[in-house]
Amino acid sequence: MSKEYVFEAVKKVILEVLPHVEPEIITIDKQLKDVGANSIDRMEIVTMSMQALELKLSLMSFAGVSNIEGLVDVLEETLAKKEID
Amino acid sequence: MxxxxxxxxxxxxxxxxxxxxxxxxxxxxxxxxxxxxxxxxxxxxxxxxxxxxxxxxxxxxxxxxxxxxxxxxxxxxxxxxxxxxxxxxxxxxxxxxxxxxxxxxxxxxxxxxxxxxxxxxxxxxxxxxxxxxxxxxxxxxxxxxxxxxxxxxxxxxxxxxxxxxxxxxxxxxxxxxxxxxxxxxxxxxxxxxxxxxxxxxxxxxxxxxxxxxxxxxxxxxxxxxxxxxxxxxxxxxxxxxxxxxxxxxxxxxxxxxxxxxxxxxxxxxxxEIGGGIIVLDGNSSANPSKNGELKAMTGALLKARLSVTDIDYINTHGSSSPLGDKTEAAAILKLLGAHTPNVWLNATKGLTGHCLYSAGMVEAIATILQMKEGFLHPNKNLNEPIDKKLKFCGDKFVKYKVKAALSTSFGFGGINTCIVIKRGNF
CATH class of the missing domain: 3.40.47.10 (Thiolase/Chalcone synthase)
Known part of the structure; x- marks a missing residue:
């Protein structure tokens, strides 16, 4: 699974949580709060992204994440490990 | 206060x-x-x-x-x-x-x-x-x-x-x-x-x-x-x-x-809302109490500084429950006494069903709309009333301008409530 694939999955979740957001403004370098997500929205985006990718991670795994790319990286790494197993 | x-x-x-x-x-x-x-x-x-x-x-x-x-x-x-x-x-x-x-x-x-x-x-x-x-x-x-x-x-x-x-x-x-x-x-x-x-x-x-x-x-x-x-x-x-x-x-x-x-x-x-009161029966069960309902209705009138003869309409709790309806009819008869023939009654739940938490609100709205527009809504399926003395609306709406109304709601756990709604001088 590529990083692009994970980003697309996360982007789809962001649009579901924030339906008023224009898809073009969601770029991987942005922070979730830059696209209008409040703290609950951000937690929901993380949970729903895990569900979309069928991953189960503790929320601590995302502690160092500062932008969308960080979130995508954690998800992608876990996904890659899962595929090797 | x-x-x-x-x-x-x-x-x-x-x-x-x-x-x-x-x-x-x-x-x-x-x-x-x-x-x-x-x-x-x-x-x-x-x-x-x-x-x-x-x-x-x-x-x-x-x-x-x-x-x-x-x-x-x-x-x-x-x-x-x-x-x-x-x-x-x-x-x-x-x-x-x-x-x-x-x-x-x-x-x-x-x-x-x-x-x-x-x-x-x-x-x-x-x-x-x-x-x-x-x-x-x-x-x-x-x-x-x-x-x-x-x-x-x-x-x-x-x-x-x-x-x-x-x-x-x-x-x-x-x-x-x-x-x-x-x-x-x-x-x-x-x-x-x-x-x-x-x-x-x-x-x-x-x-x-x-x-x-x-x-x-x-x-x-x-x-x-x-x-x-x-x-x-x-x-x-x-x-x-x-x-x-x-x-x-x-x-x-x-x-x-x-x-x-x-x-x-x-x-x-x-x-105008004249006020209302909540009275408990001290009862953890589901059964209603004629005395509790009567206390709620008389208490609401007192709160609104009205007497029974000022009332010309009651939006009943009327839930279609055999014991509930019977108890309420008895309480209303006791409240109204000789004034009974002058007071119209209907039950909004016959049309809306029992909306439980919002029922009292729905019925207050129904009361105010009827008051404003000069009508009383029909009583659905009321073919043989359990009491012949009470003045229930029939199966067609009645043209009538309500002046002052009671609206009652009773709940499990011995909770009796009644509010007074008046047309007011506005």
């Missing part, structure tokens, strides 16, 4: 099985249109009685789009707060927006700190939770973080205070089937005492889960068993063949406001 504040109703809103605006709801009342039908529900297990006056074909954005005179900024906010919220929250947003608009509160509302918010509702997320249980059993990790906000009844307080910028007191009240009246009574107290200028009271939809419905069937309160193939005949308040309550859904909002506040916006109240 007794002050000289005159307390009016300046706005109302409703989303129900028989109308999603005051105009359509009033039209249904006049025609005697009932929302009670056999319900094709996807819920599992299927309840053994599936007759409901349900809010059908509900699409939040469509309903929001139909509202008139709502400022763009409020619509955007309502969409953001409501679009992904549970059904019960969405209906509260819609009825509250209608009431806010009717009271002309979008421009020049009172100070935010002088506005209170009361949510009349309890256990309103039962069906929402029931729907999440099977997925939760499989994958608890995927439970939405939003759930922690949403399962709390006070989520309604948060959402509606954010939507309308309310910064006074905000709380949730419950009183089983009397919840709506409890909300109106507490709202009236807040305004009459001068603690606030205005109180938005919202009666929430009872969205029962299959578990709750079966519970009401098993305790013997819910009717419909003998009417499985005749759903439209199942709800028959005060009729000899009544069998139990039929469940209904409605969200209802009422703005209670001091006339000293509404006059600043040149808004005339739709009616």
């Amino acid at each position: 007794r002050t000289n504040n005159v307390v009016g109703v300046t706005g109302m809103g409703i989303v129900s099985a028989i109308g999603d605006s005051l105009a359509s709801f009033s039209d249904s009342l006049k025609r005697g249109t009932s929302g009670i039908r056999h319900n094709e529900s996807a819920a599992r297990p299927k309840p053994s009685v599936n007759i409901v006056s349900a809010i059908r074909d509900f699409v939040f954005l469509e309903k929001l789009g139909k509202l008139k005179n709502i400022p763009e900024e409020k619509l955007t906010k309502a969409k953001r707060l409501g679009l992904r919220a549970p059904f019960v929250i969405q209906t509260s947003i819609l009825s509250a927006l209608q009431a806010w608009e009717q009271a002309s509160l979008f421009d020049n509302p009172p100070l935010a700190s002088r506005i209170a918010l009361i949510i009349a509702g309890q256990n309103s997320t039962q069906n929402h939770q029931y729907g999440l249980i099977s997925a939760f059993r499989e994958n608890p990790e995927y439970l939405s973080p939003r759930y922690a906000l949403e399962f709390l009844e006070t989520n309604q307080v948060g959402v509606l205070s954010e939507l309308f910028g309310i910064e006074g007191e905000g709380l949730v009240v419950g009183g089983a089937s009397a919840t709506g009246n409890v909300g109106l009574i507490k709202g009236h107290q807040l305004v009459e005492s001068g603690m606030v200028d205005l109180c938005l009271v919202v009666g929430v939809v009872a969205e029962l889960s299959p578990l709750d419905i079966q519970g009401f069937i098993n305790i013997g309160a819910m009717g419909g068993k003998a009417y499985i193939d005749k759903a439209t005949e199942a709800c028959r308040p005060f009729d000899t063949n009544h069998e139990g309550f039929i469940y209904g859904q409605a969200s209802a909002a009422i703005i209670i406001e001091a006339t000293s506040s509404s006059s600043l916006r040149n808004v005339l109240p739709l009616a």
